[in-house]
Amino acid sequence: MKKCSECNGKMVELKAKTPEGIEYDYFICEMCGEEIIKAEKLHAVPQKHRLKRYNAKISKLREGLGIKIPSELVKKYKLKDNGLVTIISEKEGIKIITA
Numbered sequence: 289m290k291k292c293s294e295c296n297g298k299m300v301e302l303k304a305k306t307p308e309g310i311e312y313d314y315f316i317c318e319m320c321g322e323e324i325i326k327a328e329k330l331h332a333v334p335q336k337h338r339l340k341r342y343n344a345k346i347s348k349l350r351e352g353l354g355i356k357i358p359s360e361l362v363k364k365y366k367l368k369d370n371g372l373v374t375i376i377s378e379k380e381g382i383k384i385i386t387a
């Protein structure tokens with residue numbers, strides 16, 4: 289039996305799901321509610337759902353500048369020539385929202 293490091297109470301094993309739908313096991317203390325997540329599962333979450341980063345080249349267009357969107361993303365978001373997206377200005381940069 290696992291014991292709580294905070295109060296020495298009994299820890300029970302439970303299962304939960306992350307918002308991404310990954311199941312993981314964790315222990316919760318019956319006495320104080322202290323939670324311990326099994327480390328190996330916790331590491332698997334960011335590994336699987338790490339945000340992919342792409343480098344894109346900026347080119348001059350007739351008006352303004354254009355960004356070359358990688359073909360992987362064109363397929364994923366079903367982007368089309370002359371299609372419309374929404375650009376949001378954020379502190380860290382710009383975000384492109386596809387419809």
Ligand SMILES: [Zn+2]
Binds near residue numbers: 292319321322
């Ligand atoms: Zn406890």
